[in-house]
Amino acid sequence: MLHEISAQQREISDTATVLTVMFDQYRRSHHACTAEEIATLLDHVVTESTEGNRTTLVTAWTRPAHSHHDDGQPEYPPAYLRVAVDPDTGWGAMTWIELxxxxxxxxxxPAELEDxxxxxxAADEPSYLPNSASPPLERIRHALCEYAETGTRPTTVRWQQGYLVL
Structure with a gap:
């Protein structure tokens, strides 16, 4: 089950990997530590459409990440993923940002771009990812699982130059 972070979870050991997912313009933060929680949270990432919103932010870090909507100061790892999905059509895309x-x-x-x-x-002034950035959703799911396990840029998908839209 998805849950909000508790004060106790904020004190997770530096040796643990914490998956943080921020939905709805980063207003809803969810955190997962166990394999079961991570699988449930990643399933939610690929089944909750990002249409009309900015991308979902996903971090795998030694502690929970926090947006400017959370209590305290924003805190992000030096590298993370933004994810956009359209579960109705079966396509998704990710942006790797390494600050x-x-x-x-x-x-x-690059295959079958027209479909x-x-x-x-970004939704403030609609900005769209290039069609070439959209592999099938199952590949996005697989890459997210890899990222949750390693905390590094997934190697199970190919990458192209992107641009940062805040």
Whole structure:
């Protein structure tokens, strides 16, 4: 079950991996530590459409990440994923952002571009990910599982140069 973070969970050991997912313009933060919680949370990521919203932010870090909507100061790891999905059509896309290296990469899948929906990257002034950034949703799910396990940029998908929209 998805849950809000408790004060006790904020004190998780530095050796644990905490998956944080921020939905709805980062207003809803959910955290997972166990394999079962992570699987449930990632399932929610790929089944909750991001249409009309900004992307969902996903972090795998040694502690919970916090948005500016959470209590306290925003806190993000130096690298994380933004995810856009359209579960009705079966397509998704991810953007890898690594702040320390200044790296922004979008997923890349150049096959059958005409059948893909336009996935919103930013909603304030609609900005769309390129169609080439949208692999099938099952590949997005697999890459998210890899990221949750390793905390590094997934290698199970291809990447292309992206751009950062705040």
């Amino acid at each position: 320390t290296a200044g790296e922004v990469l979008d997923t890349f899948d 893909r929906p336009a996935l919103v990257f």
